[in-house]
Amino acid sequence: MRPTPVLLDCDPGIDDALAIAYLVAEHLAGRIELVGVVCTAGNVGLPDTVANALAWLDLAGAPPVPVCAGAAGAIAVPHVFTPETHGPRGAGHAVLDTTTRCVDARDGARLWVDAARAYPGELVAIVTGPSSTLAGALEREPDLPGLVADLAVMGGTFRGHPGNTTPVGEWNVDVDPEAADAICLRWEAARAADADLMVPLWCGLNLTERAVWTPRHSERLLAVADSPLTRALVEALRFYFEFHDSVGEGYLARVHDPFVAWLALHPDMVITEDSHVRVECGGEHTRGMTVEDRRGHRGRADNARIATGVRVPGGPDAVLDEVFAAIASLGR
Ligand code: BDR
Numbered sequence: 001m002r003p004t005p006v007l008l009d010c011d012p013g014i015d016d017a018l019a020i021a022y023l024v025a026e027h028l029a030g031r032i033e034l035v036g037v038v039c040t041a042g043n044v045g046l047p048d049t050v051a052n053a054l055a056w057l058d059l060a061g062a063p064p065v066p067v068c069a070g071a072a073g074a075i076a077v078p079h080v081f082t083p084e085t086h087g088p089r090g091a092g093h094a095v096l097d098t099t100t101r102c103v104d105a106r107d108g109a110r111l112w113v114d115a116a117r118a119y120p121g122e123l124v125a126i127v128t129g130p131s132s133t134l135a136g137a138l139e140r141e142p143d144l145p146g147l148v149a150d151l152a153v154m155g156g157t158f159r160g161h162p163g164n165t166t167p168v169g170e171w172n173v174d175v176d177p178e179a180a181d182a183i184c185l186r187w188e189a190a191r192a193a194d195a196d197l198m199v200p201l202w203c204g205l206n207l208t209e210r211a212v213w214t215p216r217h218s219e220r221l222l223a224v225a226d227s228p229l230t231r232a233l234v235e236a237l238r239f240y241f242e243f244h245d246s247v248g249e250g251y252l253a254r255v256h257d258p259f260v261a262w263l264a265l266h267p268d269m270v271i272t273e274d275s276h277v278r279v280e281c282g283g284e285h286t287r288g289m290t291v292e293d294r295r296g297h298r299g300r301a302d303n304a305r306i307a308t309g310v311r312v313p314g315g316p317d318a319v320l321d322e323v324f325a326a327i328a329s330l331g332r
Pocket residue numbers: 013014015016043085128129154164170171172256257
């Protein structure tokens with residue numbers, strides 16, 4: 001059986017860097033084929049997310065893989081950058097070398113479409129940043145939902161869990177709600193036309209905030225695998241600890257993105273509930289909220305699988321241990 005083809009759309013970003021390293025490790029172990037990396041503007045601007053992706057791929061020892069620049073900002077509103085979260089260049093305290101790895105000439109939406117068409121019914125796509133580039137890809141290829149085998153989105157918050165950007169909003173969705181809502185609408189239409197279609201796995205803060213990286217993880221990482229990669233990750237994470245501490249969460253880091261990458265690769269181990277989701281694009285107090293219709297008031301086709309837990313003894317901590325082990329395998 002050939003390894004699962006995987007496309008990552010990210011905005012590195014400190015926890016995105018862990019997701020990149022994790023996926024490179026899985027690729028090198030022969031469990032997946034990382035077929036492309038799309039960079040989208042996120043907490044920092046597009047030039048930085050692209051440069052960071054290239055540098056992290058180099059540090060992780062990734063084979064040549066197309067890296068494309070996607071959307072430079074939110075599709076309908078001015079993009080809000082938040083360097084206080086991931087550092088001025090998106091890599092915390094890490095200083096990343098410029099690399100000789102080149103950016104692919106295609107834009108990120110084109111890579112989405114090309115990858116989906118190259119692996120119809122096989123591609124597992126993972127979004128760990130805003131959905132802005134994916135929204136553009138859906139414009140170009142309306143059949144994208146039928147082409148990808150599965151899509152995992154780090155976005156939103158469900159089941160009454162509070163937001164991390166507004167009282168009800170998670171950052172990736174809050175920064176570009178129109179893009180996230182386009183994902184909801186397009187998969188709703190596709191599911192209405194094909195009842196067997198797999199709807200996206202929405203991994204919100206209700207679950208991802210349980211993936212907690214502590215200084216102890218960083219110490220252990222350096223102890224078992226001291227390398228340029230792990231030293232840079234630890235420096236990046238030191239900034240993420242300080243950010244979380246500054247907002248009252250303690251000296252720790254919630255590492256949403258590698259956790260979602262793991263969920264995407266282990267769908268059978270994710271507890272989900274099918275649902276209908278729309279993203280609030282208007283409300284004065286609720287813009288960016290992921291609004292789930294649990295009782296079917298809207299009478300619409302399900303367009304989302306809401307991730308609510310993991311079927312893993314040890315829960316999210318054990319998942320993080322697997323991510324840790326994969327990343328540590330790169331540094332040895
Ligand atoms: C998400 O926002 C970003 O800051 C993180 O990288 C993650 O993708 C969490 O809300």
